[in-house]
Amino acid sequence: MQFNKPIGKSDLENLLLDSVENDTPEEIKNNLLIDLNNPKAFSFTLTKDNLASFGTNPRALNLSNWFENYQKEAMISTAGIRGLQNPLYPWDTRYPLNLVGVMLATMGKILVAQDHPGDKTKIAACEVRYNSSQYVELIARLQAANQLKTYVTADYLPIPIFLISFLIYMYDLYGGEYITSSHAISKKIATKDLNTQGSQYIPDESMLFVNKVKDLLDIIKNKGSYTFHFSAKDSPLIDQTFLSSIHNGTDLYAQYLRSSVATPTNLSLIHQAQKPILIECMGGSIFATLDPVLNKLGIDQHFQYLHKEIDPFFHRIGKVIDENQHFFDWSCDTTIMQANQKTRSLSVPVVDTVNYSQLLQDYPLGTTLLMTDPDADRLVTTYIDSAESIARCEKLGLAYGRLGEDRILVIFTPNQSFLLTIDFQYRALVRADLWDKYNWFLMKTTASQRSWDEWASAHQIPVINTPVGFKELADSMQQIEKKIQTQPGKDIYLKDVYGQDINLGSNPRLLFAGEESGGEIFGPSDLISSQGGRQAISMREKSAGEAIIITAALSSHLEATGQSLLDYLEQIFNDNHIKSRFEIRIDQKYYNESEPDIKTLLVAKEKGLHVKTQNNSYFLSLALGYRDGILQLDQVKAILAECFPQLNFTDLIDTKFVGDGTYFLFKEKCLEVRPSGTDAVNKAYSYGLDQWECISFAQAISSYEGTRNPLHQQLIPQPFYDQVETYALELYALYKQNQ
Known part of the structure; x- marks a missing residue:
């Protein structure tokens, strides 16, 4: 496959790509580190100079700093090793994700594989993001040069992650590599490592790879260099025929669905539906898999698609020009909500960027629209209703978007x-x-x-x-x-x-x-x-495929x-006497991911990481202090009441560390606050009987900068506070050991 620099298909996409072009120095543009357009086998050598920080020597690639961040991400990541990339020059090591870093990480995984006997056949695949296929080919050619066989799709075409996970398990493969970044912004990308079960590696497993990468860097430091070998493009160890021969697994997946959610009853319900089920593809990987699967199930005629053409810019979904006339990417996460305390209203900014008033104008009331994401592992449910239902939406805590004067799009969170x-x-x-x-x-x-x-x-x-x-x-x-x-x-x-x-x-x-x-x-x-002959109670990855079938059957039944x-x-x-009827998730981001200047962005992110850490330590020390008897519950309440006088903590029942965050249980609500991987982001989630009380708590807790108030300092010893994050990792490890 020949790789070319992405070309924008709209003025808005050109605005993004032009900003990257202008921010990339000529020396980076002209220094093609790894040329995957070379059809022959080749080698690439890293030297000690390449490890150094930028500015220390002409050959510095900042790889030692890259490794520090990679190690941190592997220890706590919930969704692979992810970060921003340069969409035009993917070898640009100023960005956290780049071809050189992925090469190092892949070599670490190869070395772990070589430590164990048996077949090591893997799958490498991707969704639709900029340069995704380049990363897949890099992985496949590096593995092939080290005698590991890799199944890939024809021409590295996109395929959903749930299908790759499914095939790894069903064919008992060694594992897989998947290039994605789920519903993140267009400039972001990630490598998700899948084990032989088809699930993502947990931190203990990921650290095996990290240690091998550390060994590689130590070799470079001590011996001066290390050479990486890449196979020819046509290596027999890069197999593009197997997946094609099984129709990318769609036959087997349809058979699996018949044993779970695609029951005769559910298929019959869909057959009886009078209204079409709409699928929002977002330019992602779902269409080429879902359409043949639905055909094999005999229900494809009941589904129609929006934005089914592959597009790394996601058909502009989530993209806007902000109030300063700068490009801004909300991502394509349709679960992001903004709560306005003054107007007591909810908005869904990503959904608001799509021209659904026009796209849905010919569809009747009651039509269901199911929204996937680029790697097709998530689903958000919406449907068209009369504007007369606005009061009910607000009563039940649902968001909605206007589709003209008399119609709305009712938007359910996945929780709902x-x-x-x-x-x-x-x-x-x-x-x-x-x-x-x-x-x-x-x-x-x-x-x-x-x-x-x-x-x-x-x-x-x-x-x-x-x-x-x-x-x-x-x-x-x-x-x-x-x-x-x-x-x-x-x-x-x-x-x-x-x-x-x-x-x-x-x-x-x-x-x-x-x-x-x-x-x-x-x-x-x-x-x-x-x-x-392995047996499982379920598949290992979340699947928009399963979710679409059961939600379509539900919609048809209703x-x-x-x-x-x-x-x-x-x-x-x-x-069911549900108390937790209302909800909010607040994503508190401490920097602008759409900032075009990567240096400015990384400085802002570093400052944000400090705030995020302070926030996490503040609340962790409360939960773990209470766990260890350093604090009584009344003291936890008093500390929080002093810090947040506008909030009421009198009905707090319990607080716990829950593996990656701090959980607060109240009489009629709950709240969790947690850091999001190694990104400069905090997330707060609140559920309860009073919607705007939940929102007030989540907004205040997620945005707190973490300064220790007087009671916090008085009641929690400084030595305990200083080591609380390390202590939390130890407790997480104990939880995993003792399940």
Whole structure:
């Protein structure tokens, strides 16, 4: 494949790319470090000079600093090693993600693989981001030169991450590499490492790779250089035929769906639907996979697509010119909400950038629009309703967007829509006489809606809560499967991140696993068997494929019964006595990712990282101080009341460290605050009975700069505070060891 510099397809995209062009020095443009257009085998040597910080010598690539950040990310990342890249010159090491860094990280993984016997065949694939296929080819050619076979798609065409994960598991492969950055801004990119289960590596596993990269850098420091070898483009160890021969796995995936959410009943419901189901592809990887899968299921005629053409700029979704006439990228995360305390209104800025008033004008009321993201692992549910439903939306805490004078687009957060699919799947299992044959349970992250726990409690269904990240859910699944194998016929217990031993029964099956950011999967009644005989209770990656099928069936069922999604949500709230009806997630970002000057951006990010760390340490020290008996609960309340006099902490019941953040439980609400990986971002989540109280708490907690107020300093010893983040990592490791 021949790689060319991206060319903008609109004035707005040109504004982004021109700013990158102007910010890139000529010496970087002209110094093509790794030429993947070279069809022959070649070598690339890093020297000691390349490790040095910028400005220290003409050959400095800042790789020692790159490694420090890579190591930090691997220790705490919830979604792969990610960061900004130069979309025009991907070898630019001023950016956190670049071809040289990915080369080093890949070589570390190769060295770990070489330490173990057996077949090492992997998949390398990508979604639609700038330079994605270059990163895939770099990985494949480096692996091939080191005798590792790699399956790739024809011409490195995009494919969803859930399908790659599925194929790794079903074909018992060694693992995979996936280039993505989920729903992040267009300049961002990431490498997600998938293990032999098809799930992302947890930190302990990732550190094996990090240690190998450290060894490589030590060799360069001590011996002066290290040479990396790349195979020819046509190496027989880069296999483009296998995935093509199995239609990229779509036949097998359709077969799997028939065993889980694509039941005869659900397919029949979709067949009976009068209104089309719309899929918002966002220019991502879903269309080329979903369309043939739906065809194999015989329901493709009921679906229509928006923005199905591949586009790394995501058809301008999330992109705006700000008030200063500068380019700004919100990302394509349609779960981002802004809450205006003065007007008591919610807005969804990413959705607002799409011209849905025009795109949806010919579709009738009740039409469902399902929004995916570029790597197709998330789903956001919306539907067209009359403007007369605005009052009900506000009563139930739902956001909406105007589609003209008399119509609106009702927007469900994943927390809200997944509550619908959980209940719908439960009812389907009961009707199919499968519910009483197994011990069904839920899995969720602590940052996800507490309403899911409340619904499960109403039905006496056990719930496993984990830290944030689908890899945490997948790892807990594997712990359960090991116990099923080693303890046949016995009740299976698993410790959740709250420290509770959860009894899953003697024959556990997964009803649902999900997280608030938009990922969900369901488990079939029969265990999933790989070709090599491995068995699993569920797939390992969240999947818009599964989510689309079950949500389409739900939507079709409601259409047939004359109900709306809004009706169903209110019914579930009432039938299950749900307290946590309202919610907010605040993403507190401490720098502007759209800043065109990378030096300015990195300086601002570094300052933001300091604030984020202070915020995290402040709240962690409260939870861990309470855990260790340094603080009493009344003292925690007093510290918080002094720091946040505008908020009421009198009904605080508990506070805990939950693996990657601090959780506060109140009588009628909950709140979690956590740092987002190694980015300069804090996230706060709040759920409860009073929407604007939840919002007030989340806004105040997430934006706090972390200064220790007098009571905090008086009651929490400085030595304890200074080591609280290290202590938290130790406790997380203990949690993983003792599940």
